[in-house]
Amino acid sequence: MSWTDERVETLKKMWNEGQSASQIAKELGGVTRNAVIGKVHRLGLSNRVGGASGAATEEAAPAAAAAAPAAAAAEAPAEPAAPAEPEPEEEPAPPPSAARRAIIPAGQPLPPQPSQNEISPEALAKVSEVEKSAKKLSLMELTERTCKWPVGDPATSNFWFCGLPVQQGKPYCEAHVGVAFQPMSSRRDRKR
DNA sequence: CCCTGATTCGC
């Protein structure tokens, strides 16, 4: 495989979108993430962050000015609609990343949690989909990086743990992270 | 161990 104009274009686009080198490599096919990174450098569009490394992990929400009153806590009601993103891809939405947390000033009583419940149907669908291919691990088979999402009734023999590869830093796989933690603001956006 | 990007250097 060579770096055709098209491929370079895709590379640029995805890199600017904040996609990881491995994701880009996967998308392009026929190249490794090293190749992608190498190309990125040669193209001179390397910078994206001040420091190196560790881009995968979520960024802790920067303690910004978001300390608005209760209203801020309401935030957006888990909006599934991605305004404009003509993605011909399979994946309707990239994994929700930044878990933004409204920072409540100390002393302020926590406002009653709004009805921000309702897990996005999207996430639920993903879960039921995933549970089919779950590894169905027993309690003792769980490791640091197996999804610990329980399935079934612990009182019966029909009980197991998901066991799929976990999302880094979290106890669950991507799908289960999706239902365990509310995305709140769906779209990816890195703050650095 | 999983992952990330950065750099080096033989090709």
Added chain:
DNA sequence: GCGAATCAGG
């Protein structure tokens, strides 16, 4: 120019 190997870090 290319990218595997290596490095450095989360």
